[in-house]
Amino acid sequence: MKRLILILLLSIGVSTSYAQDCDDLMEYVKSKSYGTTYNSYLSEAISKVTFYELTIDYQYYYFAIVCFNRDYYGCTEYLYQVGSNTKLNYSLDYLTSAGKAFWKHIQPYNENLQCAPDFD
Numbered sequence: 001m002k003r004l005i006l007i008l009l010l011s012i013g014v015s016t017s018y019a020q021d022c023d024d025l026m027e028y029v030k031s032k033s034y035g036t037t038y039n040s041y042l043s044e045a046i047s048k049v050t051f052y053e054l055t056i057d058y059q060y061y062y063f064a065i066v067c068f069n070r071d072y073y074g075c076t077e078y079l080y081q082v083g084s085n086t087k088l089n090y091s092l093d094y095l096t097s098a099g100k101a102f103w104k105h106i107q108p109y110n111e112n113l114q115c116a117p118d119f120d
Helices: 002-011 022-032 086-093 098-105
Strands: 036-039 046-056 059-071 074-082
Touching: 022 046, 022 059, 022 074, 036 086, 046 074, 046 086, 046 098, 059 086, 086 098
Parallel strands: none
Antiparallel strands: 036 046, 046 059, 059 074
């Protein structure tokens, strides 16, 4: 996992001292890929989840940026590195309950990058 962060940061010219800077990594992911967003207008916790796919050195990497509701005016974003089938699985479940879909399909990946909150 640290190899992925190092590859991403080196490819944009950021020194390795910023390897833990999740905001830089999130901005890099956003800038290098088009995302697919799933909005959750009725969810109290999650306003939207955007999935990204990046190819680096012929390898695919999958990310989800989850926007947790803060108040009526905004949300707080967190970055997850997820599996290749996470987007499909989330899309099948989020209309029933975005929160349950998050816990089932995205939260299990929360320690991959250590850029997401720990709800334990």
